[in-house]
Structures are given as C-alpha cells and as structure tokens.
Amino acid sequence: MTQVIPADLPSGHGDPLSPAPRPGAFILDRWQVLQLVKDTSRALGLGEREIAVLAAHLSVLPKGPVRANQLLMSYAEIGGLLERANCMDERRFRRGEARLAEIGLVTRKLSGNGRRYPVRDGRGQIVDAYGIDLRPLFLRAAELEEIRTRLAEEDARRRALRSRISARLSALRREGAEAALPCLDALQRLCRRARASLCELAAAERQLDAAEAGLEQATSDPAPQPDRQAAIAGHSVRSKESPEKETIKPARESDIWKLWQASPRLAAYFPDPLRDRDDLLRRILDFLGFLGVKGSSAVEALARIPIPDMLRLLEMLLGRLSRIDNPAAYLRSMLANYDGPERGSARNGRQYDRGHNRGGLRLRSLDRACTP
Secondary structure, three states: OOOOHEEEEEEEEOOOOOOOOOOOOOOOHHHHHHHHHHHHHHHHHHOHHHHHHHHHHHHOOOOEEEEOOOEEEEEEEHHHOOOOOOOHHHHHHEEEEEEEEHHOEEEEEEEOOOOOEEEOOOOOEEEEEEEEHHHHHHHOHHHHHHHHHHHHHHHHHHHHHHHHHHHHHHHHHHHOOOOOOOOOOHHHHHHHHHOOOHHHHHHHHHHHHHHHHHHHHHHOOOOOOOOOOHHHHHOOOOOOOHHHHHHHHHOOOOOOHHHHOOOHHHHHHOOOOOHHHHHHHHHHHHHHHHHHOOOHHHHHHHHHHHHHHHHHHHHHHHHHHOOOOOHHHHHHHHHHHHHHOOOOOOOOOOOHHHHOOOOOOOOHHHHHHHOO
C-alpha cells in the first residue's frame, strides 16, 4: 500500500486535513453581535428574513463566547435550520443566505453537490466544513459598532432639529403669523413624521428662515404718510371719494413694489428683494406652477388677468389655504371664473365674498364652481 504524505501533494495545495487559516483576534458574544446587526439593519439594507437566517446559523455554533481560533462554520442541513428560523420556507431561507453573502456578513462555502457537512481527520476531529462561514460577521463587529454609534448620533441630531423647528412654529402661531405664513401647516406635518430625514428637516428650517425673513420685511416697511402740503398752505383737504372706494381702487400695474408689499402671503415664499417687473412675473409664474398651473396655461392666465388682480387672487387663495382640500383645483377654478377687474357681482347676481374681494375682482359663480 502506497502511503501519501503532505509533501507529495500537488504544489500550491496544502494538506486537506490541516485546519484552514483562521484570521482575526476576538472574543465576542454572538447575540451581542446579532443585536449590532439588528440596530444597523436599515443602513445595511437587511430585513427580517436575513436577520432570522443569521440567527439560525449563529444558534448552531458551539456554546459560549465566540473565539477567533474556532471553526466558525455552520454546516447543518437547511432542513434542520428552518425551524430555528421561525419555520421559514426553504427558498426564502436560501435567498436570505444569498443576501447576507452579498452584503459581506457571511461566506458561502458549498461542496460539489451542494451538501453541507464537516471535514474530519483520522481521529474524528472536525478540521474544516462545507456550509456558511460566519467569520466575516465577527471580523466586522467593530465596523458595525461604529455604524450604530453614527446612526444614534444622527438620530439624536434629527430629534433636536425637529424640536427646534417645532418650537419656532409654536412661537409663530402664538404671535398670530399663521395667516401670513401658510407654510406653517406643511412644516408642522413634516415635524410629526417619524421617518423625516435630517436633510428634509434642514431644508424645512431653511424654508422657515426664508418665510420669517419675508414676513419681517413685509411688516417693517413704513406705512405711506398722508400728503400734508395742502394743509400746511392753509387749505382744506377733501377727498372726492370715500375711504372705502380708495381701498377698492385697483392699484397701478407699473408700481410693482407697492403691489408686492400688498401681497405679504405670497411674498413670504420669495425672501429675496424684488428687482423689476420681469422678476415679479417670474415669481407669479413660479407660484402658479407650484400650485399645478404650469406652462402655457400659466402664461395664458397671466396674459388674460392683470398683474394687480392676479396678486389679489393669489392672496385670496393663500388666505383660505388651510380650509381648501385641493388648492390646485381651487386655483384653476378661480382663473377660469375670472371676469374682469371691474366692480360688481357675479353674472348670476350673487355677490362673492366682499371681505375677500375688495380688489374689485369679478368672479362668475365662484361660490359654486370653486367648491374644493
């Protein structure tokens, strides 16, 4: 009988009964490592299936702490692991193993026929195995710990930012700025979302800064002073029209800055100072597009409706925004029912909301057509 010694084996191949290299230097608790995986599962892209599969493989390792010098192979047949994985279907179990291997938490080492079994030496000692190698999971324990720390810090920062924004919103509501800042409701809903990301909250705070700056600029502009030259000269000053008629007189389209200052709700969405008439037109078109009226429809509406009336129409809409279920449909109905800048009632003889129509907008049958 010919005796084969390791030196006679082909070059580049070691003794098949010699233990494979076992890198690393760790002594870890398997369930603490599994908890690391659970805490970082969202960042790693893992679901409940992968966690259940990983727990089933960890459960077949020898009892006690996991050491680097051990053979960290799970070579049990899948049929015996399904019950440990909450009676999972075999195909789902295999897909879970493939996903764990794709992420790099395990290594699949299968035999030629796909069976999983240990490799024993002449004394019956297990020196290697075919199955699922769990060593990559324990080698990445420090990395998973860093990821968990980073996620906890981001979560704490997100909660602090959400609290800061919520406190500012509450302060603005107490000051009565809710009517002038219609974006408060949307920002409040964002703060109530449990899954709101840090980027979304940071963008919301920038939007709140811009809205507050626009409101402060609108409220700090000095009110126009009456002309007292005639009174100084000793003349009596009389107005040919009543004060109410002066308020409903349409503003001149050329005086764009006064028109913009008279639209504080709309101006809150654009904190930058107004430059010229083209800038005013661009802002109106941008806001119409924000509410769903875009492209040629917006251009046609702006060409048909004078700028003063368009600004009053948008201010009227923003004043009622909290009571409208579908602002886009409401705006389209308002644009379609616009009937010229002259004073008067609608065509059917019914006056439409004098309190919100002081600019002289004539809207035909809007009480029926604009029902959201």
